[in-house]
Amino acid sequence: MKFTRWIKEEIETVFKKDPAARNTLEVILCYPGFHAIILHKFSHFLWKHHCKLIARLLSHLNRFLTSIEIHPGATIGERFFIDHGMGVVIGETAEIGNDVLIYHGVTLGGVSLKKEKRHPTIGNNVIIGAGAKILGPITVADNAKIGANTVVVRDIPPNTTVVGIPGRIVAEFKQPSFNLDHNKLPDPAANALSCLVDRIIEIEKEIDQLKKQLRSSTYANIKSD
Numbered sequence: 001m002k003f004t005r006w007i008k009e010e011i012e013t014v015f016k017k018d019p020a021a022r023n024t025l026e027v028i029l030c031y032p033g034f035h036a037i038i039l040h041k042f043s044h045f046l047w048k049h050h051c052k053l054i055a056r057l058l059s060h061l062n063r064f065l066t067s068i069e070i071h072p073g074a075t076i077g078e079r080f081f082i083d084h085g086m087g088v089v090i091g092e093t094a095e096i097g098n099d100v101l102i103y104h105g106v107t108l109g110g111v112s113l114k115k116e117k118r119h120p121t122i123g124n125n126v127i128i129g130a131g132a133k134i135l136g137p138i139t140v141a142d143n144a145k146i147g148a149n150t151v152v153v154r155d156i157p158p159n160t161t162v163v164g165i166p167g168r169i170v171a172e173f174k175q176p177s178f179n180l181d182h183n184k185l186p187d188p189a190a191n192a193l194s195c196l197v198d199r200i201i202e203i204e205k206e207i208d209q210l211k212k213q214l215r216s217s218t219y220a221n222i223k224s225d
Contacts (some may be wrong), residue, residue, distance in 0.1 A: 006041075006078075007038070009078065009079060010034060010037060010038070010079070011024055011027050011028070011034070013079040013080075013081050014027045014031055014033075014034055014081060015027070017081045017083065017101050018031075018081070018083055032065075032066035032067065032068060032082075032084075032085045032086075033066075033068065033081055033082030033083060033084070033085040034081075035062075035065060035066050036062055036066040036068040036070060036082060036085060036088075037076065037080055037081075037082070039058060039059070039061070039062040039065075039066075040059070040062065040070045040072070040074070040076060042058060043055045043056075043058040043059045043062065043070075043072035044072050044073075044074070044075070044076070046058065046072065047072035047073050052072070055072035056072060058072070059071060059072045066085055067085060067086045067087060067088075068082060068085045068086075068087075068088045069088065069089045069090065070088075070090040071090060071091055071092040071094070073092040073093065074090045074091065074092060074093070074094040074095070074096070074108075074119075075094070075095045075096065076090075076096045077096055077097045077098035077099075077100065077124070078098045078099070079098055079099045079100075080096060080098075080099075080100050081100075081101050081102075082102055082103075082104075083101065083102070083103050083104070084103060084104040084130075085104055086104045086105065087104055087105040087106075088102065088104060088105065088106050088107075089106075089107045089108065089109065090108045090119075091108055091109055091110050091118070091119035092110075092118075092119060093110070093116075093117045093118055093119040093137070094108040094119035094120055094121070094122070095119075095120075095121040095122065096108075096122045097122055097123045097124035097125075097126065097142070098124045098125070099124055099125045100122055100124070100125070100126045100127075100128075101126075101127050101128070102127075102128040102132075103128065103129055103130035103131075103132075103148070104130050104131075105130050105131040105132075106128050106129075106130070106131070106132050106133075106134075107132075107133045107134070107135070108120045108122070108134050109133065109134070109135045109136075110135070110136065110137075111135050111136040111153075112136070112137075116137075117137045118136065118137050119136075119137065120134045120135070120136065120137070120138050120139070120140060120152075121137070121138070121139045121140070122134070122140050123139070123140055123141045123142035123143070123144065123158065124142045124143070125142055125143045126140055126142070126143065126144050126145070126146070127144075127145045127146065128140075128146045129145075129146055129147045129148035129149070129150065130148045130149070131148050131149040132146045132147070132148060132149060132150045132151070132152070133150070133151045133152070134146065134152040135151070135152065135153050136153060138152065138153065138154055138155050138156075139155045139156070140152065140155075140156045141155075141156060141157050141158035141159075141160075142158045142159075143158050143159045144156045144157070144158060144159070144160050144161075144162065145160070145161040145162070146162050146163075146167065147161065147162065147163035147164075147167075149165070150162055150163050150164060150165065150167045151164075151165045151166050151167060152166070152167040153166050153167070154166070154167075156169070157169070159172060159173050160172050160173075161173075
């Protein structure tokens with residue numbers, strides 16, 4: 001009965017986080033992110049009960065069927081949703097909280113060969129945009145938003161938006177929000193270039209003024225001679 005409630009909750013999560021979902025049957029049959037988390041539930045159970053080879057085989061089947069690779073050792077909270085899912089990789093020691101949404105191409109990867117905690121810890125209510133890479137035993141705190149293609153290599157505080165390579169905090173907010181607003185994310189590189197262009201324009205104006213002053217001074221000296 002508990003498993004049935006969990007399945008129902010996962011289906012409801014899909015409806016909440018994907019406006020394209022039309023009915024329950026479609027979610028059950030056509031959503032690889034939904035399939036991946038169900039198969040991971042079984043493989044993680046086997047991993048915890050020392051059936052590690054079978055767990056790895058099941059996770060390998062999961063990867064074959066969904067194009068989503070979740071190591072059976074990864075710990076995942078409730079109401080987790082992977083939208084689209086193609087190319088998602090979640091490492092062995094990754095820990096994911098509740099109500100997390102990630103898009104395709106996301107990697108929760110390690111940067112060490114040591115047998116220790118080497119993958120990220122993701123807090124609750126976190127959104128991770130398409131293609132983002134979160135690397136190492138770092139923490140992404142609650143309510144954080146990671147922009148598409150961002151590379152995160154250091155801890156991220158709660159209630160912040162991070163973009164860029166490497167990821168930089170570009171916004172902070174007091175009230176948690178579940179809208180990623182892909183089209184409204186600031187671009188720090190573009191902002192920096194814009195500032196440089198503005199400064200170049202100012203310098204060019206100053207140079208023009210200096211040239212005019214120099215010509216006037218030269219003309220005055222010639223005339224006085």
